[in-house]
Amino acid sequence: MKILVTAKRVEDPESKIKVKADGSGIVQEGLKYKMNPFDEIAVEEGLRLTAKHGGEVVVVSIGPKDVQEQLRHALAMGAARAVWVNHPGPLDPMGAAGLLQKVVEKEKPDLCILGKQSIDDDQGQTGQYLAEWLGWSQGTFASKLDSLESEAEKAKAPAIELSADGKTLQVVREVDSGLATLACSLPAVVTTDLRLNQPRYASLPGIMKAKNKPIEELTPAGLGVDVGLQVEVLRMSPPPPRKAGVKVGDVQELFQKLKNEAKVL
Amino acid sequence: MSIVLIVAERQPDGQLRKATLHAAAAGADLAAKAGAELHLAILAEDPAPLAERLKDCGAKVIHTLASPSFAHYLAETYAPAVAELAKSVGASFVGAAATAQGRDLLPRVAARLRAAMASDVVGFSGAGTDIVFTRPMWAGAVISDVKLKTAIKAFTIRATEFPAAPAGKAPAEVTAFSAPAAPASPTRFVDFKEVKSARPELTEARIVVSGGRGTKGDFKEVEALADELGAAVGASRAACDAGWVPNDWQVGQTGKVVAPQLYVAAGISGAIQHLAGMKGSKVIVAINKDPEAPIFQVADYGIVGDLFKVLPELRAAIHGAK
Ligand SMILES: Cc1cc2nc3c(=O)[nH]c(=O)nc-3n(C[C@H](O)[C@H](O)[C@H](O)COP(=O)(O)OP(=O)(O)OC[C@H]3O[C@@H](n4cnc5c(N)ncnc54)[C@H](O)[C@@H]3O)c2cc1C
Numbered sequence: 232m233k234i235l236v237t238a239k240r241v242e243d244p245e246s247k248i249k250v251k252a253d254g255s256g257i258v259q260e261g262l263k264y265k266m267n268p269f270d271e272i273a274v275e276e277g278l279r280l281t282a283k284h285g286g287e288v289v290v291v292s293i294g295p296k297d298v299q300e301q302l303r304h305a306l307a308m309g310a311a312r313a314v315w316v317n318h319p320g321p322l323d324p325m326g327a328a329g330l331l332q333k334v335v336e337k338e339k340p341d342l343c344i345l346g347k348q349s350i351d352d353d354q355g356q357t358g359q360y361l362a363e364w365l366g367w368s369q370g371t372f373a374s375k376l377d378s379l380e381s382e383a384e385k386a387k388a389p390a391i392e393l394s395a396d397g398k399t400l401q402v403v404r405e406v407d408s409g410l411a412t413l414a415c416s417l418p419a420v421v422t423t424d425l426r427l428n429q430p431r432y433a434s435l436p437g438i439m440k441a442k443n444k445p446i447e448e449l450t451p452a453g454l455g456v457d458v459g460l461q462v463e464v465l466r467m468s469p470p471p472p473r474k475a476g477v478k479v480g481d482v483q484e485l486f487q488k489l490k491n492e493a494k495v496l
Numbered sequence: 497m498s499i500v501l502i503v504a505e506r507q508p509d510g511q512l513r514k515a516t517l518h519a520a521a522a523g524a525d526l527a528a529k530a531g532a533e534l535h536l537a538i539l540a541e542d543p544a545p546l547a548e549r550l551k552d553c554g555a556k557v558i559h560t561l562a563s564p565s566f567a568h569y570l571a572e573t574y575a576p577a578v579a580e581l582a583k584s585v586g587a588s589f590v591g592a593a594a595t596a597q598g599r600d601l602l603p604r605v606a607a608r609l610r611a612a613m614a615s616d617v618v619g620f621s622g623a624g625t626d627i628v629f630t631r632p633m634w635a636g637a638v639i640s641d642v643k644l645k646t647a648i649k650a651f652t653i654r655a656t657e658f659p660a661a662p663a664g665k666a667p668a669e670v671t672a673f674s675a676p677a678a679p680a681s682p683t684r685f686v687d688f689k690e691v692k693s694a695r696p697e698l699t700e701a702r703i704v705v706s707g708g709r710g711t712k713g714d715f716k717e718v719e720a721l722a723d724e725l726g727a728a729v730g731a732s733r734a735a736c737d738a739g740w741v742p743n744d745w746q747v748g749q750t751g752k753v754v755a756p757q758l759y760v761a762a763g764i765s766g767a768i769q770h771l772a773g774m775k776g777s778k779v780i781v782a783i784n785k786d787p788e789a790p791i792f793q794v795a796d797y798g799i800v801g802d803l804f805k806v807l808p809e810l811r812a813a814i815h816g817a818k
C-alpha cells in the first residue's frame with residue numbers, strides 16, 4: 232500500500248502565542264516549531280499500516296525551507312521519502328488542498344492521511360477539500376475503539392483496518408455522543424484524531440538513516456496551482472481577558488460564594 | 497435577494513440536534529447584516545418531523561431533501577445534495593453548527609462549490625457582501641477577523657457563541673428539493689456506537705463538572721458531584737486518552753466547547769487547549785492541589801486542595817442546603 236501523509240510545520244503547542252501590537256500577526260521571537268501533532272499521528276498510522284500490509288509512506292509538507300526539519304523528522308520516524316512543496320508565503324486550506332491534489336495525481340497513493348486540524352489556523356478543512364476534489368472517500372477524525380493504554384496500542388497495531396480483499400478501510404470516527412464506523416473504498420482520505428495512536432519517537436538509527444533519504448522539491452507554479460489566498464486574515468487580536476478571580480480558604484466559603492455571590496447553585 | 501443557507505442536523509435518534517437552533521440564530525444574525533434571507537436545509541429519509549420542529553424559528557424557507565440514502569449521515573451523499581441546493585437557490589452563504597457532522601460536511605460542500613470557508617465562527621460583522629467572520633486560532637490564544645474572497649462563502653459556527661433561535665416566529669415556507677441522483681458513495685456507513693448517558697448533554701448542560709489527570713482514573717467523586725447538581729460530566733484530554741472516561745467527554749480545542757453557568761474543574765491543570773473549550777463559562781471553579789496551576793488564572797473561585805476531600809465536602813454542603 233502506498234500512503235501519502237502530510238507534515239505541517241506549526242508552533243509548538245506548548246508555546247505561549249502572543250499577538251503583535253498592530254494585530255498583523257503573532258510574535259515570532261522565542262517560538263519553537265514542530266510537526267503539527269495530528270500529523271505525527273498521521274505519519275505513525277501510515278507506518279503501522281505499511282509495516283502490516285507492505286508498501287511505503289511518502290511524506291509531504293508545504294512551506295518555506297524550514298519545513299524540511301519536519302520532513303526529516305517524518306523520515307526519521309520511518310517514512311521512505313519526502314516531497315517538499317516550496318511555498319514561503321501564507322497558505323489557506325484551499326491552497327493546501329489544491330497543492331496536495333496535484334501531488335496525489337503525481338504520486339498516485341492508495342491512501343492519504345492528514346491531520347484533522349492544524350493547531351495554528353484551527354480550520355480543520357484541508358482533508359475534506361482534498362477528498363472532494365479527488366472524488367475520494369473520506370474518513371475524518373479517525374480514532375479507535377481501544378484506548379491509548381490498550382494492548383493493541385502497545386503492540387503498535389494500526390487502528391485503521393484494511394479488508395481482506397485490500398479494497399476498503401474500516402475507519403472508526405470520533406463523533407458527537409459516540410463512535411461511528413465507516414467502510415471507505417480505496418483510494419481514500421483519512422484525517423486523524425488524537426486517540427488514533429501514540430506516535431513513536433525517532434530513534435537514533437532512524438535519524439541517521441533519514442539524512443540519506445531523498446526530499447523532492449516542487450513548487451506551486453510547477454504544479455500549476457494558484458495559491459492566492461481565498462481566506463484572508465484582516466487582523467488578529469488577543470481574546471478578551473477574564474476578570475481575575477479569588478482563592479477561597481475552604482469548602483464552606485466556596486459554597487457560600489457560589490450560592491450567594493455567583494448565584495449559580 | 498441573497499440567501500444564507502443553514503444545514504440542519506439530525507441526531508442518530510432522529511431528533512433535532514440542538515446546535516442547529518444556535519446555527520439558525522447565527523444564520524439570522526448573518527442574514528440581517530448581509531441583507532439576506534435565512535433558509536434551512538433538512539436532509540433525511542423523512543424530513544417532515546424536523547421541518548415541523550423548525551418551522552417557526554425564523555427561517556423564511558425550509559428546503560426538505562428526502563432520500564433513503566440520507567438515513568445515515570455521510571459526507572459523500574450529503575455534500576452533493578447541499579451543494580446542488582445552494583446553487584439552485586443561489587445561496588451566498590452556506591453554514592452549519594461546528595458539530596462533528598458540521599466539521600465533516602461543510603468543507604466538502606465548500607469544496608464542491610469552490611467556496612472558501614471559516615471554521616468555528618464566533619461572530620459576524622460588516623454589511624452586504626462585505627462580511628467579516630471572527631474566529632479563534634491557536635486554541636483561542638488569538639481571535640482573528642477573516643474575509644472570504646470567493647463568491648459563495650462557507651462556515652461553521654460555535655454554538656456557545658449564539659443563543660438558540662427562539663420559537664414563535666412567522667412560519668417558514670416548506671418546499672421539497674429533489675437533488676439530482678448522485679453517483680454511488682465510495683463510503684458506506686457500518687455502525688454507530690452510542691455513548692449513552694442519563695445526564696444532560698455536555699454542550700447543553702447548565703452545570704459541568706470535569707475531571708482531569710488529578711483524579712488518577714477515579715471519577716467517582718466527580719460524577720457524584722455532577723449528579724448532586726444535575727450536571728454533565730466533562731474531562732481533560734489526559735483523562736480521555738487514558739481511557740478512564742469516554743472520548744466524548746473531552747472539553748477543549750479538539751473536544752467539546754462548553755459555556756455553562758458553572759464549570760467545575762477538578763484535577764485539571766488548565767492547559768490552553770483545555771481552556772479553549774471552557775473559557776466562555778459564566779463561573780469557573782478550580783480545585784487543584786497545586787497553587788501555581790494555570791487553571792487558577794481563569795477561575796472565578798479557586799480552592800487549593802485535594803479533590804478527593806474537596807468534592808465530597810462540596811457535595812455534602814450542597815446536599816445539606818437542599
Ligand atoms: C493538539 C493538542 C490538542 C489538545 N486538545 C486538548 C483538549 O481538547 N482538551 C484538553 O483537556 N487537553 C487537550 N490537550 C492536552 C493539553 O495540552 C494538556 O496536556 C491536558 O489538558 C492536561 O490534562 P490534565 O489537566 O488533566 O493533566 P495535567 O496537566 O497532568 O494536570 C493534572 C492536574 O491535577 C492536579 N492534581 C493532581 N492530583 C490532584 C488531587 N488529588 N487533587 C487536586 N488536584 C490534583 C495537578 O496539580 C495538576 O495540575 C491537547 C494537546 C495538544 C497537543
Ligand SMILES: Nc1ncnc2c1ncn2[C@@H]1O[C@H](COP(=O)(O)O)[C@@H](O)[C@H]1O
Pocket residue numbers: 237238239240267269270291292293294322324327344345346347348349350352353354355356357358
Ligand atoms: N502547509 C501544509 N503542509 C502540509 N500539510 C498541511 C499543510 N496545511 C494543511 N495540511 C494538512 O491538513 C491538515 C488540516 O489542516 P487545516 O485544514 O489547516 O486545519 C493538517 O493537519 C495537515 O495534515
